[in-house]
Amino acid sequence: MSLTVVNGLPVHVLVVHFVVVFVPLSALAVVIGAVWPSAARRMGIVLPLLALVTLASVPVATNAGEWLEEHVDSNALVRRHTELGDGLLPWAAGLFVMATAVWWTTRRLTSAEAGPGERTRAVTSRTALVIRVAAAVLSVAVAAGAVVDVYRIGDSGAKAAWHDAFSNTAHGESGDNG
Numbered sequence: 001m002s003l004t005v006v007n008g009l010p011v012h013v014l015v016v017h018f019v020v021v022f023v024p025l026s027a028l029a030v031v032i033g034a035v036w037p038s039a040a041r042r043m044g045i046v047l048p049l050l051a052l053v054t055l056a057s058v059p060v061a062t063n064a065g066e067w068l069e070e071h072v073d074s075n076a077l078v079r080r081h082t083e084l085g086d087g088l089l090p091w092a093a094g095l096f097v098m099a100t101a102v103w104w105t106t107r108r109l110t111s112a113e114a115g116p117g118e119r120t121r122a123v124t125s126r127t128a129l130v131i132r133v134a135a136a137v138l139s140v141a142v143a144a145g146a147v148v149d150v151y152r153i154g155d156s157g158a159k160a161a162w163h164d165a166f167s168n169t170a171h172g173e174s175g176d177n178g
Contacts, residue, residue, distance in 0.1 A: 004067050007093075016157070018060045019088070021148045022054040026095045027143035033102040034139035037132060040106040052098035055077035058092040061085075077160035084153045091146035098139045105131050 003011050033040030033047050040047060062085055069082055 010068045012061060015061045016065050018057040020150060020154060022057055024147050026051045026054040029148050030095055030099045030102060030139045031143045033115040034109045034136040037106050040102050048101045049097040055096045058089050060164040062123050077163055081156040081160045088149050088153060091149050094142040095146055105135060123127050124158055
């Protein structure tokens with residue numbers, strides 16, 4: 001059994017707002033954590049947990065959208081939105097992987113930097129820099145891809161929902177100014 005309608009509204013139009021908020025929020029948190037290690041330390045386990053909630057919200061919205069697709073008239077706009085929506089899960093998974101990697105490496109590098117020996121610290125410092133640069137580059141790429149994808153999906157969904165549902169003039173306006 002799946003939840004399909006709440007207060008007369010399809011669940012998809014409600015759940016999709018979690019995705020619209022959590023994907024950019026997770027993307028921003030991952031990039032900040034990758035670029036600014038002290039921020040990653042402050043976020044701690046919240047960073048991968050936020051990305052996990054984001055990842056979990058995507059299939060919920062997608063499944064609710066599949067139900068809705070079966071209950072609306074099909075047209076090119078609906079089909080385009082559905083196609084785009086099916087592509088978000090890999091981006092959300094990428095955010096989760098990067099969030100977990102940033103969290104884990106920040107913890108590991110912090111404890112390794114505290115280890116004894118100047119030579120060990122110098123090697124660890126170079127390694128830490130390489131890891132942080134790689135994490136930052138990958139995080140920015142995955143975050144940008146995820147946010148752009150959410151934008152494209154949302155834009156196509158809005159067009160599918162509203163393409164013939166409004167008028168450029170308000171009810172009661174004749175369209176002339178005089």
